[in-house]
Amino acid sequence: PEIITVQELANRMAERGADVIKQLMRLGVMATINQSIDADTAELVVQEFGHRFKRVSDSDVEIGLEGEVDHDDHLEPRAPVVTVMGHVDHGKTSLLDALRSTDVAAGEAGGITQHIGAYQVKLSTGQKITFLDTPGHEAFTAMRARGAKATDIVVLVVAADDGIMPQTIEAIRHARAANVPMVVAINKIDKPDANPNKVRQALLQHEVIVEELGGEVQAIEVSAKSRVGLDKLEEAILLQAEILELRANPDRDAAGVVIEAKLDRGRGPVATVLVQKGTLKIGDIFVAGGEWGKVRALIDDHGKQRPSAGPSEPVEVLGLTGAPAAGDEFQVVESEVRAREVTAFRQRRTKEQRGVTVARASLEQMFSKI
Ligand code: GTP
Ligand code: MG
DSSP, rough: OOOEEEHHHHHHOOOHHHHHHHHHHHTTOOOOTOOOOEHHHHHHHHHTTEEEEEOOOSSEEEEESSSSOGGGGGOOOOOOOEEEESSSSSSSSHHHHHHTTTTTTHHTEEEEEEOOOOOEEEESSSSSEEEEEETTTHHHHHHHHOOOOSSEEEEEETTTTTOOOOOOOOHHHHHTTTTOHHHHEEEEETTTOOOHHHHHHHTTTTTOOOGGGGBBBEEEETTTTTTBBBHHHHHHHHHHHHHHOOEOSSSSBOOEEEEEEEETTTTEEEEEEEESSSBBBBEEEEEEEEEEEEEEEEEEETOOOSSEEEEEHHHHHHHHOOOTTOOEEEEEEHHHHHHHHHHHHHHHHHHHHHHHHHHHHHHHOOOOOO
16 A cells, blocks of 8 residues: 655655655656655665665654654653844844853853854753854755754844845745744844834735734844843744744654764864754764764863753764765764665765766757757
8 A cells, every 4th residue: 555655755764856756766666756655665765765664554654764763752842943044234143142142051151162053042041042053044055955844943133224135035935935933033223223113014025924013923122232132032932932842852862963064174074963853972873964973072062072962952073984064964873884884875876966967967068069
C-alpha cells in the first residue's frame, strides 16, 4: 500500500522534491511530486540519500539519520528561536545588542564576551530566548530553502522614521513563506521624526495587521538607542512563543542546524550550530552537510566551555573535518564509520550535481558557438 507522498518524503529527509523524483527514476519508478509510494520504495530512496528508515506503523514511517521517534511524553518545553530581520540600518544589530544587555548571565560573565552569530538571553524571570544574529538573514534563507524550521518567530524591525522599505517587504515574504509568526519591533522611536502609527498603517498594505488595528500581530515600540520597550518586546516574544507550545526531547542524540561556519587559523573548522532536539555532548560523532566531526569542545555565547548543549541552545563546535555551509543540518550518528559513509555519499552526490551543471553549461556553450 502507498503510505507517503514524494513531497512528504522529501520534506522528512530535508531533500529537494526534484532530487527524490530523480532517485525514484533511477530505481525505475516514475512518480510525480504529489503521488504516493509504498514503504519498500520509500525505504530504498531513503537509504540512497544516506538516511535511516523506520516503520512506525503500517501507515507511517520515521525518517532520519538516527530515526529515533520522539514520543509526546519525552518532549520538554524549550526556548523560542528568534530571527531578527528588516531593512538595512533599521537597527537590527543595535536591537540585538540592547536585548543582549538584558541577559542576566551577561552581567555575570562580565558583559558581552564573544560574537558567535547566535546567542541566548536569560531573563530575570528565568525564561530564555535564543536570538539569531547576523548573518541570521543568510542562514534563515538557506534554512527556508531546505524546508527546515529553525526559526520559531521572526522579529521584524522597522525604523519608525523610515517606515516600510524594500527589505522590510522581503522579510515579510520570508516569514510568510516559512510559515513563521511575526512580532513587529517599531524601532528608533526616540527620533523626532518617528511615526509609529504610520508604520502600523503601512503594514496593512502588506497584510500585516497589528493588534491596534484589529489584527493579531503584536507591534512593540522600541528604541535600541535609549533602551525603551525592550522588556515589552521580550514579553511579546514570550507570549507568541507560548502559543506555539515549543517542545523538544532533550534525551536523544542531538540534531539541529548550522548557523555559520568558518575555518579558524588556530582552531581549525568551527561551526556555530543551533541544537534543535537532543543534547550535543563532547565526544559525540556527527555529520553536518558534507562534513563530519567528533565534538572536541563546545563553547557557548559567553565564551565558556560547556560539556553539552540542549534544545534551542546555540554553541560553537570544534572538531570538524571541514567547514559545513550555513543552513546545513547536523545530526549525531552512532559511529565514525557511519559518519564517513554519509558524508562520502553526500559529497559524491554534490559532485554528481556539479557534473550535471558543468555538462549542461558546456552544451550551452557549444550551441552558442554554432
Ligand atoms: P544592517 O545590518 O546594515 O542591515 O543594519 P542594522 O539593521 O543592523 O542597523 P544597525 O543596528 O547597524 O543601526 C543602523 C544605525 O541606526 C546605527 O547608526 C545605529 O546607531 C542607529 N540606530 C539603531 N537603533 C536606533 C534607535 O533606536 N534610535 C536611533 N536614534 N538610532 C538607532
Ligand atoms: Mg546589522
